[in-house]
Amino acid sequence: MRIVYLHQYFTTPAQSGGTRSYEFARRLADRGHDVHVITSTRNAGDHGGQWSTRETSGFTVHARHVPYDNSMGSLQRVRAFVTFAVVSAARARSLKGEVVFATSTPLTIFLPAWFATLGRRTPIVFEVRDSWPTVPIALGYLSHPVARWLARRLEHFAYARSAKIVALSPGMREDAAEQGADPQKISVIPNAADVSMFDVPDAVGVRWRRDHGIDVDAPLIVYTGTFGAANEVEYLVDVAREAAALDARTVFALIGSGAREAAVRSRAEDYGLLGKTVRVMPPVPKAEMPAVFSAADVATSVVTNNPAMNANSANKFFDSLAAGRAIAINHEGWQADLIRSHDVGLVLERDDLRAAAHQLLGLIADRARLAQVHRRARDLARSEFDRDVLARQLAEVLENAREGRSGSVRERARIVR
Template sequence: MRIVYIHQYYCNPGMAGGIRSYEQARRLVARGHTVDVITTDITGGTRELGWRTTVDDGITVHWFRVPYNNNMSFARRIRAFAEFMVLAAVKAARLKADLVFATSTPLTVAVPGVIAAKLRRVPFVFEVRDLWPEVPIEMGALRNPVLRKVAGGLADFAYRNATEVIALSQGMADGVVARRPGTPTTVIPNAADLDLFAVDPERVRAFRAQHDWLGDRPLLVYTGALGVVNGVEYLVRAMHTASRVDPDLRFLIVGHGKQWEPTKALAAELGLLHKVVHMWEKVPKSELPVILGAATMSSSTVRPIPGLWNNSANKFFDALAASRPIAINHGGWQADLLRETGAGLVLDPADTEKAGAELAVHLRDEVWLRQARDAAHRLAVEQFSRDLLFEKFEAVLTRAKPEVQHAHR
């Protein structure tokens, strides 16, 4: 099958960011499919016009530089979304395809996907990574009634034209069906890349030894975006409490985003920066395994907004892949999973002092940590392995285009 795969923020393991699209696309190629990814180069520097083509493990990737970062104004981000929407529509329409697949966010990627699919008279499959416009409306980020109506219309357009919708959590799937009843929907969450996170223990020991502030001390890590929705300052406040109980605890933040400076300022104000709290700029995905291998526990946070509980954050699955307990501060399906399996902690979203006290205890509890690591590993292998979930993904695409002979395995 010839698949056109539209993802505005595609990353490979040499880049900082989620690699779901890369991992799915390379497996499609291994099964005999042809995959063309259409994406953007969001790096800064001199703006170069025109498409650049690379090949990632058999995936043909078409890049067009459209600068984007979380520090941009709302208007500038909308411009970036619109620019890619137009560019991708033209590019996708020129590529041969048996099926067009588009993954959000932003929601605008549905437009080039639908246009290309209709021009080529092939099925369109849409993937929902965040429920728009419901979540930004609940957050208060989308208040203009005209923009709300436009965003809602765009979601309706995407779902109406999709042969099938893939949602990254059951809550997202419920949101799709609530907006457009009867939409065929399949839940395929993010995944645990077990091979990527299988790290030589010697590398982990060397990593800890080369950082004087760490050594053999307990380490909590946060890896990922420092956006408004993430609320990473929650963990800084919790570690302020935890470090009063146990001054040897350490917290490493690895990421980027609009809240980087406010988070750093808070850590400095609380007297934690460069002592308890250490902050590193984002690193390529390929460097995360040794960091998580050195972690005692990982973490994933969101602001106390129920709509955010349906998330399927990469950092949650990276922790499972690394066999590391994970601490979260919200309800929803991940909280239920952690409570059922013992693979981590569900912290009080409103009480950072209570959260800090819990972290201080559990970061030193070797019996609990061993059991939680084992539970995390079982989840990664039995429920969330990338290979396991890829089978569901390929099945959706095959259902959408049944007349195309499935590639020989």
């Protein structure tokens, strides 16, 4: 069947960022489906304001330039979201998909999906990557009552008109149900682990350390991703100051960019750690991530201190499992439950920075335990989050929507608890 796949911020392994849509699109194509991804490019001057079309990995990508970056203010971001919704609507409709798959964020991605199916019997499958607008409301990004009302109305409209809903975590499923989505429509398909991609020799990580001037035996904690207000990477800089006092060899490699990058650098510089204990590095393509994770003793995924963030399904969490590395987070929720129940890392103390530093360095110093944690992480990636298995679940959701079959795809009980 023809699948029209709407994702405003689609990326490939040659780019930095999550590749969920790329990996799923190519597997859907391998399954025999005709997949058309509609997306945007963010580099100035791309395509001269026109649509470009290219074939990649068995599917077709339709792209249009719409400026966007994490440093934009709220109004600029909304303008980018609305602009893409408008320009992609006609393109999506012209492709005459047998099912339209729209993945957020942003929530406005549902508008071109709806337009593409208007007056037709084409089903929409809506994927919830973040609990929008619950998260931006909780973080104060949507403070105006009218903006909140409009966002909630769009959310309810999307849930009501979707044949199926895919949520990336149990918490996102619960939030969608609380906002009126039919629980029978919702399937939980979390972010996935690319075990084969991250299964590299230890020598790859050793080489990465040497290339970046990091001692082979230095405790190395890695963060990869966005430096945004929702991530609060400054927390790791604060923990790094405590860790440096305990072991001066310790290195925190913070890899990424975003609106808070300058603040992260400034804090590290104020502590006298920038370029020493704290290394702030530019983002790297997904294809280079296996070397980064191979070099790490512990990988991290951190968020700002708000309960709304506990339902997140960050790619870096699953990349860490795929690489067989200990994962450390600073929040509660389903990922914290997984870490504790499978002993694959640490749930760091949020308010006691010295204790968090002790947790990290204590695990790294216990090489026997660390090796066991690394083994369990990779085992968990294979048993519960294998990309091929989750891609088949998504294919079943899309195929069931096309055939008009009811009910959600059954998830493993361990994931949804």
